[in-house]
Amino acid sequence: MGKKTKVKDSDSDELSGSEIPSNFKVKQRPVLDFKIVIVQDEADSREYCWSKLWAGPGRSTKRKFCIICGCPANYTCVSCAKHKPFGFERNFCSIRCQTVHNEADCGKPIDMTHW
Template sequence: MASRESTRVKDANSRKILDDATRKRRARKALEALEQDNFHEDPHANLVMNKKIPKFEETLEGKVKRGRKQRTAEYYKQRFRKTFSQLVEEDQILSSGKPNYTSALAPPSKFPDRHYCAVCGFPSSYTCLTCGTRYCCIRCLETHQDTRCLKYTA
């Protein structure tokens, strides 16, 4: 009977272990790439509904009121919706001298940092040897190594 070797030991010897500065630089690049991917205006903001679609709430009431529709506050909220950057800019203009979103400061926490698993979000106790990402169990480690480990990013 042939003895089986652990594939993890072979894999551990062939891995390149990154220093802290390289880990931070790669993590920052990954975050910047995500922010560039996710930044866009709402694609459905100017969507025009077709008038031929039946309006079910009107048929449930029995009689349909004819005439001019009353516009509610919800209509104006949807019509004149502001982006986050517009809200922050408005907040800076309106609150001159007062604390606002960009000027608010809090003292550092007295407690140590909490560490969470990068895969599932549960509290974690372990870090990946290659990239320093946190994980909580073997299952999350395998998922991280298969899909998310920084050794596969440029």
């Protein structure tokens, strides 16, 4: 058996693999800031833009979810409600989730950077 020679197709790229010349330059896109792109998009479109639309707060009451499992919560921790600012109450759905909450983070400060 003889050696296989590489056959060049006319359809293949002329610059492939290690055959790229040293003076070959690649076009690079300019780095864009996202805020500039949004402003340009708003200026270009005279109609509604996605950044201008706002639905506002919902009409229904705010739903409460269990801090442990994420299920809909029916109960609020009384000790956390006393010590936390308004809106940072800890809710739970069952006695099992309440015991986990009491052991883990009841009465501890909220670390908002963690979320």
